[in-house]
Amino acid sequence: MSLAPSTSELTARVAPETPAVEVRDLRKTFRRKDRKASRFARKRPWPALADVTFSIARGECVAILGQNGSGKSTLVRLLSTLLINDGGEARIFGHDAFEEASTIRRLVNRVSVEASFFKKMSASENLSYAARFYGMTPRQTRVAIPEILTEVGFPVDRRGEAMENLSRGMQQKVALARALLTSPVLLLLDEPTTGLDPRSKLEVQDFIRKVRAEHDATILLCTHDMAEAETLADRIGLLDRGRLLFLEPVEDVKRRFGVDTLEEAFFAATGREYVADEGEGDDEDDEYREVFA
Amino acid sequence: MSAYAVEMRNQLVGLFGIVERNVYLTKRYILWDLAFMVWTIANTLTIVFIARSAGLGPAAENTLATKLLIGATIWAFLGIIFEFMTEIVAWERWEGTIEYTFMAPLSRFAHLFGQGAFAVLYGLIRAAILFFAVAAFIGIHAPNANYGAALLLLALASLSFIGVGIMTSVLPLISPEKGAQLGFVCQGLMLVVSGVYYPITVMPEWMQWIAKISPATYALRGDRASIISGTGVAWADVWPLLIIAVFATPVGLLVFKAGERHAKRHGKLKRSG
Numbered sequence: 001m002s003l004a005p006s007t008s009e010l011t012a013r014v015a016p017e018t019p020a021v022e023v024r025d026l027r028k029t030f031r032r033k034d035r036k037a038s039r040f041a042r043k044r045p046w047p048a049l050a051d052v053t054f055s056i057a058r059g060e061c062v063a064i065l066g067q068n069g070s071g072k073s074t075l076v077r078l079l080s081t082l083l084i085n086d087g088g089e090a091r092i093f094g095h096d097a098f099e100e101a102s103t104i105r106r107l108v109n110r111v112s113v114e115a116s117f118f119k120k121m122s123a124s125e126n127l128s129y130a131a132r133f134y135g136m137t138p139r140q141t142r143v144a145i146p147e148i149l150t151e152v153g154f155p156v157d158r159r160g161e162a163m164e165n166l167s168r169g170m171q172q173k174v175a176l177a178r179a180l181l182t183s184p185v186l187l188l189l190d191e192p193t194t195g196l197d198p199r200s201k202l203e204v205q206d207f208i209r210k211v212r213a214e215h216d217a218t219i220l221l222c223t224h225d226m227a228e229a230e231t232l233a234d235r236i237g238l239l240d241r242g243r244l245l246f247l248e249p250v251e252d253v254k255r256r257f258g259v260d261t262l263e264e265a266f267f268a269a270t271g272r273e274y275v276a277d278e279g280e281g282d283d284e285d286d287e288y289r290e291v292f293a
Numbered sequence: 294m295s296a297y298a299v300e301m302r303n304q305l306v307g308l309f310g311i312v313e314r315n316v317y318l319t320k321r322y323i324l325w326d327l328a329f330m331v332w333t334i335a336n337t338l339t340i341v342f343i344a345r346s347a348g349l350g351p352a353a354e355n356t357l358a359t360k361l362l363i364g365a366t367i368w369a370f371l372g373i374i375f376e377f378m379t380e381i382v383a384w385e386r387w388e389g390t391i392e393y394t395f396m397a398p399l400s401r402f403a404h405l406f407g408q409g410a411f412a413v414l415y416g417l418i419r420a421a422i423l424f425f426a427v428a429a430f431i432g433i434h435a436p437n438a439n440y441g442a443a444l445l446l447l448a449l450a451s452l453s454f455i456g457v458g459i460m461t462s463v464l465p466l467i468s469p470e471k472g473a474q475l476g477f478v479c480q481g482l483m484l485v486v487s488g489v490y491y492p493i494t495v496m497p498e499w500m501q502w503i504a505k506i507s508p509a510t511y512a513l514r515g516d517r518a519s520i521i522s523g524t525g526v527a528w529a530d531v532w533p534l535l536i537i538a539v540f541a542t543p544v545g546l547l548v549f550k551a552g553e554r555h556a557k558r559h560g561k562l563k564r565s566g
Contacts, residue, residue: 030560080396084557105398116389118314120321132310133397135303
């Protein structure tokens with residue numbers, strides 16, 4: 001499978017040394033009421049991301065670790081043009097993520113913790129729907145959809161079944177297919193294996209490795225699973241309460257804190273135990289969103 | 294192909310994708326749609342039977358019944374358009390797909406117009422079924438009817454209805470809990486000033502002024518003339534509809550984009566309410 005011409009043209013115009021992702025002093029603040037406050041209490045600013053700075057080279061796989069509410073999903077949403085920043089900047093292949101949103105949308109795709117499909121529609125119909133937005137015609141998707149489903153290990157003969165009849169693992173494979181169908185050069189994976197059974201989890205992880213090996217894609221993996229981050233990523237970052245504490249190769253992290261595991265590194269960096277709350281469908285941004293009537 | 298032509302082609306394919314998705318969903322929910330159709334017919338009968346109780350002669354009774362039926366049919370047609378337009382956000386938020394649609398490289402115009410185009414097609418089919426089912430049930434005769442002209446005028450008015458519908462489709466972005474219901478408030482307000490079951494001359498003068506900027510006023514007037522008297526499409530109905538359409542669609546898009554910015558700034562895009 002090759003990159004869509006529009007995508008490759010967009011990246012070809014950028015100098016080769018330009019990072020895939022360049023984030024500088026990125027800030028996002030939501031407003032929320034204190035849970036103990038009265039009904040009429042004023043909302044207070046709640047920083048979801050505070051001056052986050054990092055860059056990702058082309059073809060690199062970077063994992064951002066963090067507990068629920070650490071700001072991982074906010075970061076992914078900012079990079080995929082679903083949120084507007086309150087400060088700082090983010091560039092994707094040299095393009096401003098907030099000023100050149102339509103260009104960014106051609107370059108980026110995402111797999112999130114929830115598979116997010118029209119439940120009554122089939123896998124094939126859902127993929128067709130997503131592909132049309134990227135200019136793929138029915139003639140193209142008739143060929144591409146069975147191919148990509150085979151690639152992600154989805155039984156092609158079940159592509160006509162309604163999504164609501166498929167297991168969570170199957171749905172997540174279709175989600176991976178949806179992301180890859182549009183040939184993104186930056187793949188944002190937000191807790192892609194959360195809630196999956198061990199076998200499905202391994203299959204998805206294998207597929208992520210395969211994408212790295214066979215496609216010209218840069219991957220940003222946000223996860224609370226330290227083992228997953230360690231096995232898949234070139235560098236690991238730790239996001240804690242909206243602040244990026246470090247972003248380094250895993251061995252450098254262990255050396256820096258003089259520890260043997262990432263859990264110990266987290267403790268050394270924050271003074272707190274690492275608690276990975278794995279809940280199906282958890283979305284950390286819900287912690288921050290405003291409540292309004 | 295130039296970059297502009299490629300982009301235009303991609304946007305048209307995307308617009309087709311929205312229509313195609315609605316076809317898939319309509320097929321899946323067809324039995325629910327049939328049940329809703331029965332309710333719409335029953336509701337329309339409650340209005341059209343009023344003509345039978347008016348104590349008029351047969352010809353006058355037939356004319357009144359036809360006027361009421363056209364009003365109820367356009368009410369139902371507009372209801373479908375507003376329902377589909379407010380659902381563009383509400384349904385995708387409920388299914389959880391909204392973020393994938395909003396992060397795709399589809400222009401908001403193609404996105405919203407695709408939904409509007411399907412709503413108009415679907416609404417016209419339902420309106421035709423409703424009109425002829427009730428006309429047959431009550432025994433309405435329209436020997437002079439110019440259905441082609443009536444359909445053409447309704448299609449023209451639909452451009453304005455889509456523009457107004459786009460404005461209301463932003464409401465669920467601002468209030469996930471109550472926004473969708475507000476779309477129906479807009480539908481009711483538009484029809485009450487447009488003479489849905491009565492001539493606009495019976496309304497207070499200030500309401501008659503508002504009626505002049507409502508596309509439903511011209512759709513109702515023109516369709517009644519075409520079906521009852523068999524007149525063709527009148528320029529007096531066409532030019533106001535063209536002017537309203539030229540303003541309503543860009544204003545609708547601006548309103549929607551402002552709502553989208555608000556949702557993205559405050560993290561309201563995905564919230565399920």
